[in-house]
Amino acid sequence: MHVLVIGAAGMVGRKLVQRIAADGGIGGRDVSKLTLVDVVSPAAPPGIPAEAWAADLSAPGEAARMVAGRPDLIYHLAAIVSGEAEADFEKGYRINLDGTRLLFEAIRQEGLRQPYTPRVVFTSSIAVFGAPFPEAIPDEFHLTPLTSYGTQKAIGELLLADFSRRGILDGIGIRLPTICIRPGAPNKAASGFFSGILREPLAGREAVLPVPDSVMHWHASPRAAVGFLLHAAGLDTGPLGARRNLTMPGLAATVAEQIEALRRVAGDRAVALIRREPDETIGRIVAGWPRRFDAKRAEALGFRAETSFDEIIRVHIDDELGGKLA
Amino acid sequence: MHVLVIGAAGMVGRKLVQRIAADGGIGGRDVSKLTLVDVVSPAAPPGIPAEAWAADLSAPGEAARMVAGRPDLIYHLAAIVSGEAEADFEKGYRINLDGTRLLFEAIRQEGLRQPYTPRVVFTSSIAVFGAPFPEAIPDEFHLTPLTSYGTQKAIGELLLADFSRRGILDGIGIRLPTICIRPGAPNKAASGFFSGILREPLAGREAVLPVPDSVMHWHASPRAAVGFLLHAAGLDTGPLGARRNLTMPGLAATVAEQIEALRRVAGDRAVALIRREPDETIGRIVAGWPRRFDAKRAEALGFRAETSFDEIIRVHIDDELGGKLA
Numbered sequence: 001m002h003v004l005v006i007g008a009a010g011m012v013g014r015k016l017v018q019r020i021a022a023d024g025g026i027g028g029r030d031v032s033k034l035t036l037v038d039v040v041s042p043a044a045p046p047g048i049p050a051e052a053w054a055a056d057l058s059a060p061g062e063a064a065r066m067v068a069g070r071p072d073l074i075y076h077l078a079a080i081v082s083g084e085a086e087a088d089f090e091k092g093y094r095i096n097l098d099g100t101r102l103l104f105e106a107i108r109q110e111g112l113r114q115p116y117t118p119r120v121v122f123t124s125s126i127a128v129f130g131a132p133f134p135e136a137i138p139d140e141f142h143l144t145p146l147t148s149y150g151t152q153k154a155i156g157e158l159l160l161a162d163f164s165r166r167g168i169l170d171g172i173g174i175r176l177p178t179i180c181i182r183p184g185a186p187n188k189a190a191s192g193f194f195s196g197i198l199r200e201p202l203a204g205r206e207a208v209l210p211v212p213d214s215v216m217h218w219h220a221s222p223r224a225a226v227g228f229l230l231h232a233a234g235l236d237t238g239p240l241g242a243r244r245n246l247t248m249p250g251l252a253a254t255v256a257e258q259i260e261a262l263r264r265v266a267g268d269r270a271v272a273l274i275r276r277e278p279d280e281t282i283g284r285i286v287a288g289w290p291r292r293f294d295a296k297r298a299e300a301l302g303f304r305a306e307t308s309f310d311e312i313i314r315v316h317i318d319d320e321l322g323g324k325l326a
Numbered sequence: 327m328h329v330l331v332i333g334a335a336g337m338v339g340r341k342l343v344q345r346i347a348a349d350g351g352i353g354g355r356d357v358s359k360l361t362l363v364d365v366v367s368p369a370a371p372p373g374i375p376a377e378a379w380a381a382d383l384s385a386p387g388e389a390a391r392m393v394a395g396r397p398d399l400i401y402h403l404a405a406i407v408s409g410e411a412e413a414d415f416e417k418g419y420r421i422n423l424d425g426t427r428l429l430f431e432a433i434r435q436e437g438l439r440q441p442y443t444p445r446v447v448f449t450s451s452i453a454v455f456g457a458p459f460p461e462a463i464p465d466e467f468h469l470t471p472l473t474s475y476g477t478q479k480a481i482g483e484l485l486l487a488d489f490s491r492r493g494i495l496d497g498i499g500i501r502l503p504t505i506c507i508r509p510g511a512p513n514k515a516a517s518g519f520f521s522g523i524l525r526e527p528l529a530g531r532e533a534v535l536p537v538p539d540s541v542m543h544w545h546a547s548p549r550a551a552v553g554f555l556l557h558a559a560g561l562d563t564g565p566l567g568a569r570r571n572l573t574m575p576g577l578a579a580t581v582a583e584q585i586e587a588l589r590r591v592a593g594d595r596a597v598a599l600i601r602r603e604p605d606e607t608i609g610r611i612v613a614g615w616p617r618r619f620d621a622k623r624a625e626a627l628g629f630r631a632e633t634s635f636d637e638i639i640r641v642h643i644d645d646e647l648g649g650k651l652a
Contacts, residue, residue, distance in 0.1 A: 089492070130568060142468045143484065146568055151488040155481050158469065162477040166415070242456060242472055 007077030009038035021045030057099035063106035096152030177250030210279035252292035261309035333403030335364035347371030383425035389432035422478035503576030536605035578618035587635035
C-alpha cells in the first residue's frame with residue numbers, strides 16, 4: 001500500500017508517520033511506500049521507502065504532483081490553524097479551502113485518466129460547531145462554525161462527502177477533539193492553553209491559564225488522534241452511507257478537572273506553576289466552543305479515546321517525557 | 327436604495343423584479359435603481375431606472391463589475407439547478423460554488439477600498455438536507471446534502487455566515503421550499519413533476535407523475551418565495567446572530583393531497599389528465615429529499631407561506647392564468 005501524508009511535518013502528521021514506520025503498516029496491511037509532503041520538508045522515517053518534499057498544496061500543479069503516484073491512501077492533515085486563519089483571512093481560505101478542493105480535484109482528474117478511487121482521510125475539527133449548543137452535542141447537530149477555520153473545515157467536509165458520493169474518492173472526515181497534551185512549542189491555536197497548563201508544569205515551567213476553571217472542553221491525546229487516523233484507514237465505509245464526517249470520541253473535562261488530574265499525577269508543586277491571567281479575547285473565543293459530544297456513531301464504528309485526564313497526562317509522560325517526570 | 331439582482335431572468339428573479347417595480351420599493355423603502363444580471367439579458371421593468379446585462383458570474387471580473395455600483399441590497403438568485411448540477415459536475419461547481427464565492431469576494435474587495443457592507447439575500451434550498459430525516463426536520467438539523475447542488479448551496483450558506491460574521495456583508499440565506507406551481511416550461515430540476523401534475527392539467531394538458539401518490543414534500547408558491555425575499559431585505563439581522571441561514575416555512579403535502587386539491591379546484595377532468603409513469607431514477611432522488619420541516623425560526627421572524635394546496639393552486643390561477651381556468 002502506498003500512503004500519501006499531506007501535512008506530514010505537523011505534530012499529528014509526524015506522530016502518524018512514526019507510528020506507521022514502527023508498525024511497518026496500517027491495521028495489518030503492509031505499507032510499501034510513503035510520500036510525505038508539507039510546507040517544510042518532512043522527515044522520512046527509517047524502514048519504509050519514502051519520498052518527502054516541501055510544497056504548498058494551494059500552488060498550481062502541486063496537488064496533481066502529490067497524487068501522480070496514485071497513492072492508495074491519502075491523509076490530508078494540512079491546515080492553517082484557527083488563530084492564524086482568523087488573523088489572515090486570505091491565507092486561511094487559500095490553504096484550508098482552496099488547498100482541499102485542489103487536492104480532491106486532482107484526484108478526480110487522475111481518475112478521469114484511469115480509474116482511481118483512493119481512501120482519503122481528512123482531519124476536520126470540532127470547530128465546525130459553534131454555540132449555542134445542547135448539553136451534549138449529537139451526531140445530527142448542524143454545522144455552525146464561529147471561526148473562518150471552522151467554516152473552511154465544514155466546507156471541506158461537504159466536499160469530501162460529495163466527492164465520495166460521486167465515487168471520485170472514498171472519504172472519511174475525522175472531527176478531532178482538541179488535542180491535549182500538545183507537545184513542543186505553542187502554535188497559534190487559541191486552544192493552546194489547554195495543553196500549556198499541563199505540559200509546562202510537567203516540565204517544571206510556569207504556564208498561563210487565561211480562562212476560568214469552570215470552562216469545559218472536549219479532549220483527546222495525540223496518541224488517540226493517531227489511533228483515529230489509523231482506524232479510519234481500514235474502516236468499511238459502507239455503513240457510513242453519505243454521511244462521511246464523524247465526530248470523534250473524546251473526554252469532556254473542565255479546566256478544574258484537568259488541574260486535579262495534574263495534581264494526582266505530578267503533585268501540588270506542578271499545580272502551583274499555573275498562573276491565572278484572564279484574557280477576554282481567548283475567553284470570548286472559547287465561550288463559542290463545544291463542551292461535550294455524544295459521539296455515538298464513531299464509538300459504534302470502533303473509534304476510541306481516553307476516558308480520564310490522568311490517562312491523557314500519562315500518555316504525554318510516556319510518549320514525550322521518556323516515561324518519567326522531570 | 328440601489329438593488330442588484332443576480333439571476334434576474336430566472337423564474338423567481340423575474341417575479342421579484344416585477345413586484346419591486348409594481349410596489350415602487352421594498353417594504354416601504356424606495357428603490358431608486360435596479361441592476362439586473364443573468365446569463366441571458368434580463369428584462370428591465372418600467373418605472374424604475376434600471377441597468378440590465380448578460381454575464382457569467384464565474385467569469386473573471388464579472389462579480390467586481392456587478393458590485394462596482396455599490397448596491398445597498400444584493401439578491402443572489404443565480405444557480406445551476408439540481409438536475410443539471412448533478413449531470414454537469416464542473417458547471418455546477420463553477421457557477422454555484424465559485425460564482426457565489428467570487429461575488430462575496432468582490433464585495434470584500436469593494437469594502438477594502440471604502441467601507442461597504444451590503445445586505446445580501448442568498449437563495450439556498452432544502453436540498454442542503456438529505457435523508458435519513460426525523461419526521462419533522464428542526465432548525466438545528468445538520469447539513470447532509472445528497473446532491474452536488476445541495477452541497478454547493480450548503481457551502482454558499484457557510485460562506486455567507488462567515489463573511490457576515492466578519493462584517494464583510496450582511497447576509498441572509500433563504501432555504502426555499504420546492505416552488506410549486508412553477509410556471510412555464512419544465513426546467514431540469516428533478517422536482518419538476520410536483521408542479522407539472524398541477525400546471526399541465528390546469529391548462530388542459532396531460533402530465534406525467536413518476537412517483538407514488540404517497541410521496542410527501544415541502545412546498546411554497548412563487549408568490550410566497552418572492553415574499554420571503556422581500557421580507558429578508560428589511561429584516562433586522564441582529565437576532566439571527568451567527569446563524570444566517572433560515573429554513574423557510576412551507577406546506578408539507580403528499581402527491582395525493584396535491585391531487586385532491588386539484589380535484590377541488592379544477593374537477594375530475596383535470597385530475598384525469600395525470601398519467602402515472604413510475605421513474606426509478608426520479609423515485610430514488612426524491613426518496614432522499616426532506617418531507618416536512620419545523621421552520622420555527624423563520625416563522626418567528628415573520629416569514630409566511632401558504633397553508634393549503636388549494637391556496638397554492640389559486641395563487642397560480644391568479645398570477646399565471648389571469649384568474650380563471652381554461
